[in-house]
Amino acid sequence: MRVAVVGAGAAGLASARHLLAVGMDVELLERGGEVGGVWNYGRPQGRVYRSTHTISSKPLTQFPDLPMPDAYPDYPHHRQVLEYLRRYAERFGLTEHVRFATTVVALEPEERGRSDTGWVVETDDGARARYDAVVIANGHNHEPRRPDWPGEFDGTFIHSADYRTPDLFADRRVLVVGAGNSGCDIAVEAAAVARATALSMRRGYHYVPKYLLGRPVDQVSEWTLDLRLPLPIRRWIARQAVRLGPGLPSRVGLPEPDHALLESHPIVNTLLPYYVRHGRIRPVADVARLEGDRVRLVDDSIEPVDVLVAA
Template structure:
């Protein structure tokens, strides 16, 4: 006879993993539909990635939003009107703390507790094993559903560069303070938003800065026609113009604002304007033009004090910062539960709903062309209503699930993108919200 744990049965309660922005909005929207919620947060406070005191936070001292305030705030809890267009990370954390306090979310969070496993049980329920991050014994509890909001920007994706380097190599996740750059020769690897931001910061602090990118990107300014770029872009999207015409407008705007950066040695993009995640940085052209940033190709190998580049040239930095992104990790779930492929990419409907487990969902696993918080809000609304429908009318819920499963992938996921891990979860926010709205309307009809 096997010795099996006797899980504490939480009946209709829902387990939420993580009390960052996505976890908080999941708690709120589940509670509003009457669910009991237990949220487990490994840290001792809310905020997730935006709390830079947390050891997994990718935030550094000067981090600001790259999406503007109206496109970042939760739709039912606006940020203060007197805040800047692009708030500092400390303001975003304060906003999330106020959000949690306003909706009374803290009483549903178990801090200093991490989920170590979640296993399907009978009737779509889950046996969730948790333990204190300070050590000690674990316990298992049974839940009606599990909503995962553990973030996807905390496990560094470190490039495998052959050879040995005598200097210092660090991932951008470990970069916190510009004092680290002062007076040094710095090579920044990676052309995304973080790589560009750190290169700009290094241009103000370091003795020499090289910026290595694998390919060319489309670099957009933070302001277009005097307004934040995402606000201008949203107006164009609402016009419903054909993609080809929108691309033409985008190219013209970039040429008139950012200009042609290839004259500074930056490689030309090898893809269309909407086929990669937008890089929003107004200062990069400034420091390129002043010679404070030297663009260089991809890194080929380390060789003692030198770094050899793809074109055969060699540079000798003191410090190499790899801003090469993060990998999604769900260590407490067996990979097949999220239909995860051999590369670690989960296959979820709307990047949220597990296809084979109707009571398993993920919030915030998105890379939108705007702020992620409004999308996480509507994701969690849809998840809460879906879980409620399963309990009130399981027959109709099955019908909704069958119809929803036929929705074309291209209707909610940006299909024409650069084939890289950076774009696994890429969505156009308006198309994505339309798809969520379609699901919500189906569930309203099903009532």
């Protein structure tokens, strides 16, 4: 069986490794020049910033068939993750199956209206090839979604996908829009160097620190799973741990979420509550429109902004 795997990042490499293990004829199609996908800092396909570390700890990040080195920290840096993915590709002989600098531009069933007869993959060099199956592993964070706000902005605008270092924030007024993990990371970096930093949020989130009880937070969560505790008890333990640690969102000065803890992935950030409580990050409402060097929010308040970050 001939299988195409689109993308040679973490998911693509893992898919190819196990397909090869069961005797499949595998070809990885990678538009970049090396394996690793978004972890290639400084490369066109890279989407990490200079300070990026994983938000999942080492045991829950590594593949089960190749542990990360003991010398790696609890939360590896992006350079270490990339090196690990390179070693994974070498260990299982994956690199020889990769076609680099190859972008997939079209995918269609071999017979229109049917998905059980094979697929035709077209690449940017005009070539078309047939495969029995195709694995889409190009990642959901590769292409940024740019908001279509009304109005015009006169300052510096960037998307979080293009952010690398906080240098452009120095002594400027920064508004980060979006309070997911990337938005919170960038707001924290801005708060250390900017004249003023605001974080625009459409809704509330649950925030957990990277460590609870002296251990990485996801390992504590795994411990409660291993004990087979019912979800309400696990949720109560998590809520009490957050309350006694960084504090619940409303106590910290952040909007209260409309969903229960463990109902969706929380924001893993130790420093955001710290900077909010020290007045270095101000939570503000969602964006309504852009007005030159100002941003009008949905509560009709105005934020003077030099740098606008869509996250």
